[in-house]
Amino acid sequence: MKQSLMDIICCPLDKQELELDATETEGDEEVISGTLTCTECGETYPIEDGIPNLLPPDMRDVEA
Amino acid sequence: MEDAETERREVRATYDYIADHFAQTREYAWPEVEEFVDDAPYAAVALDLGCGNGRHAELLADHADRVLAADASRGLLDTARERAAERGFDADLVQADAARLPVRDRTVELAVYVATLHHLPSRAARVGSLDELARVLVPEGRALVSAWSTAHEKFGRTEGFDTTVDWTLPGGETVERFYHIYSPAEFRDDVAESDLELVDFEVSSGNCYGVVRPAGE
Numbered sequence: 279m280k281q282s283l284m285d286i287i288c289c290p291l292d293k294q295e296l297e298l299d300a301t302e303t304e305g306d307e308e309v310i311s312g313t314l315t316c317t318e319c320g321e322t323y324p325i326e327d328g329i330p331n332l333l334p335p336d337m338r339d340v341e342a
Numbered sequence: 343m344e345d346a347e348t349e350r351r352e353v354r355a356t357y358d359y360i361a362d363h364f365a366q367t368r369e370y371a372w373p374e375v376e377e378f379v380d381d382a383p384y385a386a387v388a389l390d391l392g393c394g395n396g397r398h399a400e401l402l403a404d405h406a407d408r409v410l411a412a413d414a415s416r417g418l419l420d421t422a423r424e425r426a427a428e429r430g431f432d433a434d435l436v437q438a439d440a441a442r443l444p445v446r447d448r449t450v451e452l453a454v455y456v457a458t459l460h461h462l463p464s465r466a467a468r469v470g471s472l473d474e475l476a477r478v479l480v481p482e483g484r485a486l487v488s489a490w491s492t493a494h495e496k497f498g499r500t501e502g503f504d505t506t507v508d509w510t511l512p513g514g515e516t517v518e519r520f521y522h523i524y525s526p527a528e529f530r531d532d533v534a535e536s537d538l539e540l541v542d543f544e545v546s547s548g549n550c551y552g553v554v555r556p557a558g559e
Contacts, residue, residue: 279434279436280434283436285446286410286446286449288444288446290444293446293447326416328435329436329437330436330437332438332444
């Protein structure tokens with residue numbers, strides 16, 4: 279995801295701002311992996327292979 | 343009946359499972375969506391909610407500085423990424439729940455929410471999702487919302503109902519997806535119940551289409 283996306287996205291639960299912790303980046307703008315953390319509720323959302331997973335926690339894992 | 347949260351996770355997991363085959367069968371943008379996007383003013387930020395393989399994000403890319411392409415299924419987002427690379431359009435991909443959008447208030451000028459609302463398994467979730475769309479739209483923003491309708495010839499019913507629709511994979515395996523099939527009147531009622539209002543409504547190719555804007559703006 280692009281760093282500039284931070285201006286548009288928010289926590290899906292309380293709509294508060296997120297803080298980006300990038301662990302892998304490409305160039306200046308592209309975040310490949312890292313974590314987004316809600317500055318209010320503290321919920322964390324992973325960025326996996328360049329795509330942020332902003333599903334609420336109760337939607338994340340299930341077997342097909 | 344399983345609880346609603348389980349049902350929603352399962353719809354997402356099913357699309358992860360069928361993503362590649364599903365994407366192959368969704369090559370072209372729908373004409374109703376093309377018409378809506380063509381008529382819309384150029385936007386700073388556009389949203390394709392329930393983007394699937396990104397066929398409508400591709401349309402929006404010519405009408406906006408930035409396109410946010412959101413889907414609950416990571417498998418489908420991967421197909422959208424491939425399509426964007428092959429066809430040379432740009433979209434910001436986000437894995438998200440249509441009923442709890444991770445998008446700030448009043449950021450989106452133009453949105454399409456196509457063939458996705460009907461996968462939410464309760465009226466509360468569907469109306470809540472329309473509320474979310476209203477929240478993220480700017481006051482003068484416009485969105486096109488579509489859902490499968492009882493007007494489709496295969497249903498032959500007049501009242502809205504819940505059902506499952508099979509998807510058949512190339513090997514013959516079938517998987518089920520939850521759908522709520524809308525009657526046109528019920529679709530209008532759900533929009534009216536939400537923070538959106540209808541600007542235009544039609545039934546076309548067995549789908550309800552509503553052009554909407556935030557209510558009271």
